[in-house]
Amino acid sequence: MQVEKFYYDNKIVKAFGLATILFGIVGMLAGLWVAIQIYYPESSLNLAATTFGRLRPLHTNAIIFAFVGNASFAGIYYSLQRLCKARMFSDKLSWIHFWGWQLIIAAAAITLLMGKTTGKEYAELEWPIDIAITLVWVIFGINMFGTIIKRRERHLYVAIWFYIATWVTVAMLHIVNSIEIPVSALKSYSWYAGVQDALVQWWYGHNAVAFFLTTPVLGLMYYFLPKAANRPVYSYRLSIIHFWALIFIYIWAGPHHLLYTALPDWAQSLGVVFSVMLIAPSWGGMLNGLFTLRGAWDKVREDPVLKFMVVAITCYGMSTFEGPMLSLKNVNAISHFSDWTIAHVHIGGLGWNGFLAFAILYYMIPKMWGTNLYSKKLATNHFWLGTIGIILYAVPLYWAGFEQSLMWKQFTPEGQIKYDFLQTVTNIKPMYIARSVGGSLYLIGALMMVYNIYKTIVSGKFIANEAAEAAPLVKEAHPKKEYWHRVIERKPVTMLVLSLILVAIGGLVQMIPTFLVKSNVPTIASVKPYTPLELQGRDIYVREGCYTCHSQMIRPFRDEVARYGEYSKAGEFVYDHPFQWGSKRTGPDLAREGHDKNKRPDSWHYTHMYDPRLTSPGSLMPRYIWLLDNKIDTASTPAKIRAMKTLGVPYPDGYDKIANRDLMHQADSIASNLKKDKIETASNVEVIALIAYLQRLGRDIQGEAKKPIAENK
């Protein structure tokens, strides 16, 4: 048969690869900066844009979507062409994808620092950017499927299955979790409220880890590991089981982020069971990767690419063992809200994602420039520095997580809480310092890679279009009878539909009952909508990213009830668009901040926002000086009230027109309270709205706390 000559497009791979390096460094720098802010709050520079609550979402978004995202795209564009023996479907679509994605990243960086956020972790970007992500994702999908359809290789190699599952699931997750009602050009409210919002968000959050940080990277592992080791994967059979079992089980596990919360018990249990099962496919994949190197370990000693891959795959194994363990309710009772979670995700982020990204860059760049890596020795040093960095990062945080969590739970013999919250934080400061040293080493290693890659690039000549030859795919005239799986496996669209059905099942089983059955979110008669001032205050709370350090979810544990008050009920959050339960307590829980048990004077809050160390010596919270001067955006009140009304919050008809009158009335009363404590301030500044919100938290069921709370089932 006549072989066809064609060219692989290396230019697009180069673009995504360089973007990976650039945004990797930016994301890591942001990470280091927030890590330092935790023990040295002055390093926030007292500027709104560079304070922890805004910089931390920038760090997570940059690492997930800019660093790992671009690395995955680079690897996918490189491997997909070669696995399909075809150039990408359309160069134009490739470049729209590339520039679209980089524009989204730039828009994300600017808006997050401006405080434009939806307040939902890893889905912080506001609605216009959400729409742009959807469009660019569709472009990527068309380009990928177009390439698969015009392929010259009959079989779809397993890596491509992982890419297909990534595409379809991320599309589903992103669309469902981003349903929101716009209030202005850069502000929206989540369509869901409270418990339902939490369920959707963690279904998304967990599966963003699964389908943005795991499946595409596993696809890359299944291509680049055999390439680098020059031998086929250990067991192709195992890789098929790995794929189907992983995507089927992963999607159910989201509720393990919400154990002991107000989420219905059955949903929590479902999350636990599936999380424990996840260990099987994950470890199947890890062993498949490591066994591929059987008999080739001598190569690992020589080749930095394989070195990075071995540690990456080992870290994948470690974090996918730890994940199911953390999902057990008894372990979660200790780990949740503590630094243990942060350590866990960084084994995955630094080890699995970071090291695999470095490995493929070290592999692809010399190949595309037709040269050898400038210095293997430098790459090996990068490897060791990175590995030590990961250990130095994670171990102190594991320690910190355990120690703090156990301190939270200590009682004196008289039955009193033994430690103030603040004591448990200042106690782990040395661990925070050690963590930032680990992070610095990792970053220095990455900078060494930048130099190494730069020297490699200047020593070679870039091959923009790499020549290749293959016979075209012809339809078999009389296809021999074959097992039906082989048929599915050759048809990308069937694969897509099957994957979608598979991942949709898990989500639907958990969501439909939570959304539709009344008894799952019992309402409480005394829970009322926020006043206009409180609503504005809540938006400031979301804007400043307070949820990155403070939870609003009291779990039904003796110590939490003793420390914060009555445990949180599902019915208390029915007007919370979005929910603000948080996932980490660097500061104390605020769910009952305004409850009489915890109530502090307005003046305490005012002083605390001005400088937390004046009211709480040793506090690690940043200062929020700008809140004392910024004016409340009262022009937005009517639109906000209308949006909330559309979402089902029972404000009276026409309330949007008179809401600002009530707002000023409440603000004046807070200002006069402050005046009694000798604080002179205008009543229309943001701190007043924030005080109103904080003083409201947890008050709704206050009068009823003595008797069992009547939940209308």
Next chain:
Amino acid sequence: MKFINYLEKVSGVEIMGLVSLLIFVVFFSVMLTMVFRTKKKELQEISRIPLDN
């Protein structure tokens, strides 16, 4: 626009648990049968795809 409280109860929700279990068992049975019935030679051939380019 509000999701909650449309239904007091999903009628026949009891069957959901059973159906979920069934989907789970059927899915894995089909997948494993299909994987183990595939011929080794064919799998080896596919697993060499990355090395051929």
